[in-house]
Amino acid sequence: MSKIEEIRVGLNSCGIxxxxxxxYNALKEETKKRKLSIRLKSVGCIGMCYxxxxxxxxxxxxxxxxxxxxxxxVADIIEAHLGKREKKExxxxxxxxxxxxxxxxxxxxxxxxxxxLRNCGIIDPDDIDEYISRDGYKAIEKVIGELTQEKVIxxxxxxxxxxxxxxxxxxxxxxxLARASKDGKKFIVCNGDEGDPGAFMDRSTLEGDPHSVxxxxxxxxxxxxxxxxxIYVRAEYPLAVKRLRNAIKKSKKYGFLGKNILGTKFSFDIxxxxxxxxxxxxxxxxxxxxxxxxxxxxxxxxxxxxxSGLWGYPTNIxxxxxxxxxxxxxxxxxxxxxxxxxDRSKGTKVFSLAGKIVRGGLVEVPMGITLRExxxxxxxxxxxxxxxxxxxxxxxxxxxxxxxxxDTPVDYxxxxxxxxxxxxGGMVVMDxxxxxVDVARFFLSFTQDESCGKCTFCRVGSKRMLEILTRIxxxxxxxxxxxxxxxxxxxxxxxxxxxLGQTAPNPVLTTIRYFRDEYEEHIKNKKCPxxxxxxxxxxxxxxxxxxxxxxxKIVCPVGAVTGEPKKMHTIDSEKxxxxxxxxxxxxxxxxxxx
Amino acid sequence: xxxxxxxxxxxxxxxxxxxxxxxxYQGKEGVxxxxxxxxxxxxxxxxxxxxxxxxxxxxxxxxxxxGIVTFYSQFKLSPCGEHIIKVCHGTACHVTGAERITEAIxxxxxIKEGETTSDSKFTLEKVACLGCCSLAPCIMIxxxxxxxxxxxxxxxxxxxxxxxxxxx
Numbered sequence: 001m002s003k004i005e006e007i008r009v010g011l012n013s014c015g016i017x018x019x020x021x022x023x024y025n026a027l028k029e030e031t032k033k034r035k036l037s038i039r040l041k042s043v044g045c046i047g048m049c050y051x052x053x054x055x056x057x058x059x060x061x062x063x064x065x066x067x068x069x070x071x072x073x074v075a076d077i078i079e080a081h082l083g084k085r086e087k088k089e090x091x092x093x094x095x096x097x098x099x100x101x102x103x104x105x106x107x108x109x110x111x112x113x114x115x116x117l118r119n120c121g122i123i124d125p126d127d128i129d130e131y132i133s134r135d136g137y138k139a140i141e142k143v144i145g146e147l148t149q150e151k152v153i154x155x156x157x158x159x160x161x162x163x164x165x166x167x168x169x170x171x172x173x174x175x176x177l178a179r180a181s182k183d184g185k186k187f188i189v190c191n192g193d194e195g196d197p198g199a200f201m202d203r204s205t206l207e208g209d210p211h212s213v214x215x216x217x218x219x220x221x222x223x224x225x226x227x228x229x230x231i232y233v234r235a236e237y238p239l240a241v242k243r244l245r246n247a248i249k250k251s252k253k254y255g256f257l258g259k260n261i262l263g264t265k266f267s268f269d270i271x272x273x274x275x276x277x278x279x280x281x282x283x284x285x286x287x288x289x290x291x292x293x294x295x296x297x298x299x300x301x302x303x304x305x306x307x308s309g310l311w312g313y314p315t316n317i318x319x320x321x322x323x324x325x326x327x328x329x330x331x332x333x334x335x336x337x338x339x340x341x342x343d344r345s346k347g348t349k350v351f352s353l354a355g356k357i358v359r360g361g362l363v364e365v366p367m368g369i370t371l372r373e374x375x376x377x378x379x380x381x382x383x384x385x386x387x388x389x390x391x392x393x394x395x396x397x398x399x400x401x402x403x404x405x406x407d408t409p410v411d412y413x414x415x416x417x418x419x420x421x422x423x424x425g426g427m428v429v430m431d432x433x434x435x436x437v438d439v440a441r442f443f444l445s446f447t448q449d450e451s452c453g454k455c456t457f458c459r460v461g462s463k464r465m466l467e468i469l470t471r472i473x474x475x476x477x478x479x480x481x482x483x484x485x486x487x488x489x490x491x492x493x494x495x496x497x498x499x500l501g502q503t504a505p506n507p508v509l510t511t512i513r514y515f516r517d518e519y520e521e522h523i524k525n526k527k528c529p530x531x532x533x534x535x536x537x538x539x540x541x542x543x544x545x546x547x548x549x550x551x552x553k554i555v556c557p558v559g560a561v562t563g564e565p566k567k568m569h570t571i572d573s574e575k576x577x578x579x580x581x582x583x584x585x586x587x588x589x590x591x592x593x594x
Numbered sequence: 595x596x597x598x599x600x601x602x603x604x605x606x607x608x609x610x611x612x613x614x615x616x617x618x619y620q621g622k623e624g625v626x627x628x629x630x631x632x633x634x635x636x637x638x639x640x641x642x643x644x645x646x647x648x649x650x651x652x653x654x655x656x657x658x659x660x661g662i663v664t665f666y667s668q669f670k671l672s673p674c675g676e677h678i679i680k681v682c683h684g685t686a687c688h689v690t691g692a693e694r695i696t697e698a699i700x701x702x703x704x705i706k707e708g709e710t711t712s713d714s715k716f717t718l719e720k721v722a723c724l725g726c727c728s729l730a731p732c733i734m735i736x737x738x739x740x741x742x743x744x745x746x747x748x749x750x751x752x753x754x755x756x757x758x759x760x761x762x
Contacts (some may be wrong), residue, residue, distance in 0.1 A: 200725035236723075442685070
């Protein structure tokens, strides 16, 4: 029997939360006990967050991936690979992917193209040699050895890469502006302040392959002539910060960062700044204010950061995903990148799929693929046989795309036409049980909370909109509310300085546009069709189904359920807080919501 | 013996650590947020006395510094409990029932969002997004994420932490 060469355990935040560390320790124990010389390593996220913890076993150069692995299963997996036939049968059903095996999970990968995530889930992010073995730092060698600043920028322009943070500004043009600025000192910034609720692409990239971001920044620094860089990461991502710090230390040791890189005159250093929890800092001018140690409030542009950025010096800001694309483009040429995509949207886009979807996780798809393909082919469709209702793209700045537009291709222009935005890549799937008015209220409460307060329309307007939306969800909506919301939305859009305010009404506008009847149902008939808004629903018990088991009575936090054992129970509507705990607890589907 | 609260611990440490942190970054730019974060790491919050030293040493008017501190949601001006429970209210968690997780914890610990239990064990917070959306609904206790929760599971996790703390 051939030897097991390597075992990988996915230990990103999601893998760890799912119990990855316990699996890793069990593997360590087991290989030690059996005196096996197997390379055990921790890797980043391969994207299948829905079946974490994941374990890859590499044998004869071929990989087999097991999903939902429990520490108990570890010994069986090893024995199966050592040739025990009966164990093979035990572990077979845990296989989610294999180089030589077709599984039903393959459709998760079939339509994906990995450029940004090329190393995630394969290399140990803490081991620089692994990154180097997969052509890491070759792009910067090529840049320093063979290319000029102009040539690098030309390649990026030719690739058609646009900023992946949301706005989609062409990266090459941005770099050229910064390069043209005549100043001795210039800065490079990586925006890792992934604040959109429902987005985790940047966290996964930083945790799984930090060196690709560092190398991208190095190339950018060379191209514009910068000598210092900052990576601004959310403090909520402690693991990403830890792995980045380690990666910077290692690349300094290897001479890729610091003074006289690769023996040339080019010097570049990177600092890490942990964000302190302000969504608006994702906006570039606010982010720079925050690095400078001020309140993170946006300012008017122009001057653009390329002319006057950090401390007034020319600065080039790109987000994590944009930076991670750079080494690939330089090394393999612009055409290797722009062969994917359509029209003005080239390359791939990373999405974090979440919400009511079967395969929630991290996916990278070529631009131009339709939303249907992403949600149903890659994502495996809607959880629990429910009906698809909408996909929310772009977080609080984006909008909800309804079922009628599910064949919209994923490219900047087509998505914008729907009223949503491409955004940074958060895609939250909603089913028939999601109330769209509640979703609009949710996003507005977020932006209202995060508004920095500088512009009146954003500060006060979002508050008034939230009040109206809250009223509607409480059954106190009035005739004319929808029109007021639309009017306020337009005013906030045109009266705000930065992206936060300009896009804050988008979730409201798109839900009104596509789900107006749902708003009207709330306002006119005081009904919530999705049975979500608490003031508009009542819980009751179905006498035919209730067995009198009493579970609902036990879990009810307000004592609203009464009834004798083995006799039908009832809910006191006056006392009921509509938390729904009873519905979750009932084994007989006897709790009705109307 | 009564539990030693954060305030008492803070008195013991006095301001030595804060001064040390400020000294470490002397002469450097773009480090104010980092200094405040490190001070908060030591004391669990930003005691008024430490802020006065920061203002003085970094030559920032106290009012400006206060403006900065209150701008960012991470900074706290009053002590927190030993364990901080952050309930994620991101989009994915919202549609999968974050509100009910909060309700369950509120009912269990008898505190509201933003409050600390009377025994200083737990502080309950609401956060925008933990970025673990595929595990929704999730919470973070200290630096550890717990995912795919139900109201019951969330209560069990907290019970276990309270129990472990008592033992250890």
